[in-house]
Amino acid sequence: MEPASNRPVTIEGTATRIGVSATSTSAQRVLRNTYMLLSASLLWSAACAGASMAWNLPYPGLLLTLVGFYGLLFAIEKLRNSAWSVLLVFALTGFMGYTLGPILSMYSRAIPDGSSVIMTAFGLTGATFLSLSAYAVITRRNFSFMGSFLVVGSITAFLLGLIAIFFHLPGLSLAVSGLFTLISSGIILWQTGEIVNGGETNYVSATVTLYVSIYNLFLSLLRILGASRN
Numbered sequence: 001m002e003p004a005s006n007r008p009v010t011i012e013g014t015a016t017r018i019g020v021s022a023t024s025t026s027a028q029r030v031l032r033n034t035y036m037l038l039s040a041s042l043l044w045s046a047a048c049a050g051a052s053m054a055w056n057l058p059y060p061g062l063l064l065t066l067v068g069f070y071g072l073l074f075a076i077e078k079l080r081n082s083a084w085s086v087l088l089v090f091a092l093t094g095f096m097g098y099t100l101g102p103i104l105s106m107y108s109r110a111i112p113d114g115s116s117v118i119m120t121a122f123g124l125t126g127a128t129f130l131s132l133s134a135y136a137v138i139t140r141r142n143f144s145f146m147g148s149f150l151v152v153g154s155i156t157a158f159l160l161g162l163i164a165i166f167f168h169l170p171g172l173s174l175a176v177s178g179l180f181t182l183i184s185s186g187i188i189l190w191q192t193g194e195i196v197n198g199g200e201t202n203y204v205s206a207t208v209t210l211y212v213s214i215y216n217l218f219l220s221l222l223r224i225l226g227a228s229r230n
Contacts, residue, residue, distance in 0.1 A: 024198075031137070031195045033203035037089065038210055044090055045097035045211075052101020059102035062165065068095050076208055085204045092208065096215055103219070111226050121222040129188055129214055136192035143193035146186055153183045174227055177220040184217035 051057075060068070072092040079085045108114035136143070157179045164173035191209045194200040 026201070027196055027198045030201055030203050030206065031192075034195060034206040034210070037086065037203060037207045041089055041093040041207060041211055042214070045093040045100070045215075048094045048097030049100040049104060052098045053105050056105065057098065057101060060099060065099050073208065076204065080202050080204045089204060089207060089211075093211055096211075100215075100219075103222075107222060107226055111229050113229065114226075117225045117229055118222065121218055121225050124221050125214060125218040128185055128217060129210075132185060132188045133192045136189055137196055140196050141193060142197050142199075143190045144199060146190045150183060150186050150190060153179070153186075157183055170227075174223065177223040180216050180220040181224070184213040184220065187213040188217075 059065075069092070072088060072095065076085050076088045076092060079088065104118055107118055111117055157176055160172060160179070161176045163169070164176055188210060191200065191206055191213070195206055200206050
């Protein structure tokens with residue numbers, strides 16, 4: 001028979017394993033819910049982009065786009081633990097899909113073989129997202145060290161993008177697209193790692209982060225490919 005003093009060690013080890021198992025189960029649930037909501041929001045966004053193209057709707061302009069985007073983003077974060085947050089996610093992704101429609105129409109008309117450029121950017125975006133997500137899920141590595149760098153990089157790229165727009169600097173705009181491609185890929189890797197390792201427990205916030213990263217990645221690749229064709 002084991003000495004009585006050894007039994008608490010066994011009980012403690014069992015409790016630790018139960019805690020790890022519970023955390024893993026919770027992370028899997030968040031990951032599953034995130035991918036389900038992300039898939040639905042991407043399809044909805046694509047449908048809104050298609051409708052925007054079909055009806056030849058005008059681009060709302062940079063100011064209205066930024067106000068709508070950040071306003072809905074703030075509302076989602078404020079109500080992320082409420083059922084309203086899911087509806088706001090579809091409002092955000094639908095709005096961004098609408099703003100994407102006129103951009104796609106412009107590329108399809110202004111660039112030789114524009115439809116091919118759009119489909120290539122779409123395929124590269126999907127392949128990048130799937131490969132990075134699979135790597136984060138399979139390896140279960142912790143990418144939290146990337147968080148500060150990605151925040152600083154995103155702010156820097158955003159400000160440089162505004163400078164490129166207001167001062168009409170196509171070279172800088174192309175460089176910003178390349179920077180956003182790297183940053184968006186990093187955010188996909190970081191956010192998926194946070195979900196898998198239990199650092200992100202809210203699937204609504206995770207969905208929005210991944211959606212925005214995919215949106216930025218697609219637009220950045222579209223600009224780079226468009227520049228190479230034109």
